[in-house]
Amino acid sequence: MIATVVWGTGNVGRAAVRAVVAHPLLELAAVLVHDPGKVGRDAGEIADLGRELGVLATDDVDAVLAAKPRAVVYAASGDVRFDDALADVVRAVRAGAVVVTPALYPLYDQRNAPAELREPVLEAVAAGGGSLFVSGVDPGWGNDVLPLLVSGLGSAVDVVRCQEIFDYSTYEQPDSVRYLVGMGQPMDYQPPMLMPSVPTMVWGGQVRLMARAMKVDLDEIRETLDRRPLETTVTTPNMGEFAAGTQGAVRFEVQGVVDGEPRIVIEHVTRIHPSCAPDWPQPPSGAGAHRVIIEGRPRIEVTVEATDEGENRSAGGNATAAGRLVNAIDWLVDAKPGLYDALDVPLRPGYLRK
Incomplete structure (x- = not known):
């Protein structure tokens, strides 16, 4: 043992x-x-x-x-x-x-x-x-081994997109959610995790890892960012109240650019409540999901949902990240x-x- x-x-x-x-x-x-x-x-x-x-x-x-x-x-x-x-x-x-x-x-x-x-x-x-x-805990397999595995099922690959779609309302790290990511903060607050170059610092390694596996050279890594306010005040089970008008949803991309186009993309869509930014990608059910989309021929889309600690999908994502490491x-x-x-x-x- x-x-x-x-x-x-x-x-x-x-x-x-x-x-x-x-x-x-x-x-x-x-x-x-x-x-x-x-x-x-x-x-x-x-x-x-x-x-x-x-x-x-x-x-x-x-x-x-x-x-x-x-x-x-x-x-x-x-x-x-x-x-x-x-x-x-x-x-x-x-x-x-x-x-x-x-x-x-x-x-x-x-x-x-x-x-x-x-x-x-x-x-x-x-x-x-x-x-x-x-x-990674976001989880890492969703930004490396899974997209690379799925990309090998097609005959032609145009874009590899990895998505984390997550509702933070069930999460149990209030400092990270409120201050690192900025949920519940005024819209003029600068969350440390969303400062220019920080997403690349965190997820750029996974973009480079996929590029290395697919044997392509990146021109550069770019970032995009969009933030939405809450339209109404919401109360979460673990972190209390988040006021109307404060940040309620964040969407960003870390893009690996090849020949001037984003070809390897890690995208995060996170909310503090499902009612915020309803036009953005949504999980099929529950608090969250991880999705890989291969644009090409054929187009392939794989969505993974995991639950743990009851019906908690945030815990399920953590459990799969831990499982990859422990195994x-x-x-x-x-x-x-x-x-x-x-x-x-x-x-x-x-x-x-x-």
Whole structure:
């Protein structure tokens, strides 16, 4: 069994605990938390498994890494604490662990990542024998392996479009929703996540990754942005009230331009309530969906919906992102130590539950 640590128990971490427990080759060795209120709680309770696992959450990073776990699922946020997240990941790799994480988005396309980010990881790999695989939480598979797989089903491909269509009203990260993305803020507020060049910083690596796989050279990466206000005040179950006139929906694209035209596109359509921007793309049902559209011959459209933690589709998206990462662990353990991306790590089959 592969001793595996889950570091962080937010939206992704809870799903990661469930995925580790379900995997026949993995053993949940420890759960690391930041919130003092979670220390000492059973991981099964935190992860909403409905049973205790006998693994109590701890905040003692030194002790957990000193036990030399073979793998770490790093599920703590990197949005507003990137340097800290990178330091944590490098520490775990240096301790000899295979680390999988969605937190370090500049390493989605690690071959083209800045040297100042690659070098600390590669030094840790050389020193400790660990590995690192980064795949996004939006989820990564929706912007790399799925569109590339589907593109191979056609005879001619004109445009590859990846969409996340999401209702934030059920999400449980109020700081990210209100301040990073700007939902509920005045329309003249500048959300950090929507500042010029930031979407490219986050999702440009996945555009470059797809271009590399499809063997095309990008002229450039462009961004588009549209924002809509709420027409009426709405109340959400987890984050309270969002006032009329404040930002209620955002739509942006990160476009890989080939021969002057956007040919590889990652698009996000996000709302705080279904009533805002009803003319924009909508999920078939529920809170959200991920969609790949291949414009060409034939035209192919694939929509993926996932539910977890009841009927929560936001949790379902997090669960599939966590599943992609957790299911890669046994492959990474058998591979040589190194820094990997989504083109290196195959999409692994699941296991039938016993």
